Amino acid sequence: MMRTKYYLILAFSLFSFFGFTQDRIIKINNDTITCKIKEIGDDEVKYTQKEFKEDVIFGIDKNKINRIVFSDGKELIIKNSMFDLAQYNNQHKNGFKVGFLSPLFGATNFTFEHSLKPGSSIEATLGIIGLGTDLGGNKAAGLYLKFGYKFIKSPDFYNKGTRFDHILKGGYIRPEISFSNYSINSEMGFTNSGGPKVTNTIFALMLNMGKQWVFSDRYLIDWFAGLGYGVGDPKQNVVWHYAFVGGVPGFRLALTTGIRIGVLF
Secondary structure, three states, X not given: OHHHHHHHHHHHHHHHHHHHOOEEEXXXXXXXXXXXXXXXXXXXXXXXXXXXXXXXXXXXXXXXXXXXXXXXXXXXXXXXXXXXXXXXXXXXXXEEEEEOOHHHHOEEEEEEEEEEEOOEXXXXXXXXXXXXXXXXXXXXXXXEEEXXXXXXXXXXXXXXXXXXXOOOOEEEEEEEEEEEEEEEEOOOOOOOOOOOEEEEEEEEEEEEEEEEEEEOOOEEEEEEEEEEEEEEOOOOOOOEOOOOEEEEOOEEEEEEEEEEEEEEO
């Protein structure tokens, strides 16, 4: 009788032990929590552990979890709410922007931005040289192109349910390649608009930093500044190339800045 009771106690203990060790929480740092899952909520996973009484319920932020492996072998992948695309389904993910002051400097630029995923977007800019006021009276004509990949900075801290206010809003870093091709008078100056036309072609690799604000999921303001390295040999000793400043022999450093306003769609 005593032996039977002993076996029953042993069997119950083993059953309890394995009952608590069936589920595993794999954290994003690869640490493992062996437990019994009790609840999976919007922001938190609740569980119990064999070392404590069953009425002691623990919780862990879902953003700290990579996946959950259940006792039957099924796996549940946990997406970080900050970068879960479903969080932003109702937001506009495309932007069309115009350089706010660009017409005052001899060219007008237009930018298209498309969100690839939370924290990343691509941009393409077309600048029409000659569409604007040329303060130097040089009557330049041509175009410039810019292509960039934007890394949008996530918040410095996380709370439950944290996400980007808008998928295109926030501070960012944007590596970019620029190309400018234009014709201009060979005799330049603020009072001289004569001379035959010559053509300049110049490239630059830029690294921009900026911040973009979004209002009512419809309007945006984008400010940026950048520097980089220019490649080209323009036919005049000038540093202003509409897409950027500098990048010429003797001054290979290229600089740019701008303010853009636009709409989302």
